Amino acid sequence: MNAIEVKGLTKTYRKGFLRRRVDAVHDIDFEVLQGEAFGFLGPNGAGKTTTMRILMGLIAPTAGTARILGHEIPSRKARQRLGFLPEAPYFYDYLSVSELLDFTGRLFGQGAADRAKRSDELIELVGLRDARDSALKSYSKGMLQRAGIAQALMNDPDLVVFDEPMSGLDPIGRKDVRDIILDLKEQGKTVFFSSHILSDVESVADRIAIIVRGHIHDVGRLRDIVSAQVGTEVVFDVRELDDATESKLRDLAVKVRHHDGELTAMLGPKSDVDSFVRRGFDVGAKLISVSPVHETLEDVFVRAANDGEQRAKVREEEEALS
Ligand SMILES: Nc1ncnc2c1ncn2[C@@H]1O[C@H](COP(=O)(O)OP(=O)(O)O)[C@@H](O)[C@H]1O
Ligand SMILES: [Mg+2]
Structure with missing residues (x-):
């Protein structure tokens, strides 16, 4: 029961x-x-x-x-x-x-x-x-x-x-x-x-x-x-790089954070992690970590709210027509 x-x-x-x-x-x-x-x-x-x-x-x-x-x-x-x-x-x-x-x-x-x-x-x-x-x-x-x-x-x-x-x-x-x-x-x-x-x-x-x-x-x-993987986070040590070289890395990422000589790049769920990491090596950055990023409950909530908005809109339109 x-x-x-x-x-x-x-x-x-x-x-x-x-x-x-x-x-x-x-x-x-x-x-x-x-x-x-x-x-x-x-x-x-x-x-x-x-x-x-x-x-x-x-x-x-x-x-x-x-x-x-x-x-x-x-x-x-x-x-x-x-x-x-x-x-x-x-x-x-x-x-x-x-x-x-x-x-x-x-x-x-x-x-x-x-x-x-x-x-x-x-x-x-x-x-x-x-x-x-x-x-x-x-x-x-x-x-x-x-x-x-x-x-x-x-x-x-x-x-x-x-x-x-x-x-x-x-x-x-x-x-x-x-x-x-x-x-x-x-x-x-x-x-x-x-x-x-x-x-x-x-x-x-x-x-x-x-x-x-x-x-x-x-x-x-x-x-x-909340288990869905929404992307991958790659962290490079970029202390040895000049800005122009670094920007080559930035172009490939959805979001980038630079703090204390470290570049943290967020890659989208479908992006090619291998080639991003290789590009990093090619420009002389040192790899610190690669980790999967999961959806947070906060994300789920926002998504649910958006779906709800959509549904409500459709319902209102249907009601207006009937
Ligand atoms: N007695 C009531 N008369 C008319 N509408 C109500 C009444 N009670 C709740 N609602 C409406 O029903 C919806 C759900 O409210 P409620 O159950 O209090 O939500 P929650 O607890 O999740 O904040 C809201 O749109 C609210 O305005
Ligand atoms: Mg309540």
Whole structure:
């Protein structure tokens, strides 16, 4: 059984005075395996929050189905074993984090001793010990985010769904959230989290889905999605060369950087590396290194966004014609 199964999920909103149709998510399919950290990656407005809200049973899909922990959504049973951190969580200002957790524990029907123990552990885990009795209104954005994470974990869920858990956090806060996700995974839990920031996903996700404009562009292991070789980097020691000779090398490369007597040339994916290296030898440069250059996740993202733009343009043109 998969932790999450999504099939043909679509959510259409009507927007503005003209009731223009907006497909917030369009016919998406993906699966989250048990025990993995799955990153849901896409720019703002891509449809991440909409998808998560559908999975949580907070809004109904226009079409399609989804199962969570084996239960068709919306499911009360699944809800018991789920933890959810909404985007920009809002809490009652005058509550403290320990009161918030106690309240959450009551909703799940936990006894007083259980609640106290669990809440102590979680306050420790998210690093809010010193602020445990202060009102949430005195919390910074990062502290509220931690309180939200603690609340999502109060029922010791098998599956946690975090909507942009790193957003609004400083680099240390982001690292803390990454560590919490890894820790949850180590405990055998499934983590499904969204982000619009590549580096947040890169370091913790076993697999990712890239969503752009409501369409899933790619699902898979990070390594597979970013493995394409986009070129070759050749570095020469050019201290002995004059500028005119050096420029013969520059002509053959897509991009060239000169720093500290070293010339770093980026060659395109189809360029002839052998003849470039030979040309270097011929003009008297010393070869330092030749290495393949792989696409970064950043590149994939830009490509997905461009594809998305194209698709949207075609759709708009089709709609204008019909
Ligand atoms: N309640 C709503 N009414 C109308 N449009 C909405 C609503 N919620 C989201 N949208 C639109 O759906 C798209 C996807 O939004 P969202 O799921 O919030 O994306 P993300 O979380 O990836 O930033 C956006 O174009 C957004 O404006
Ligand atoms: Mg969102």
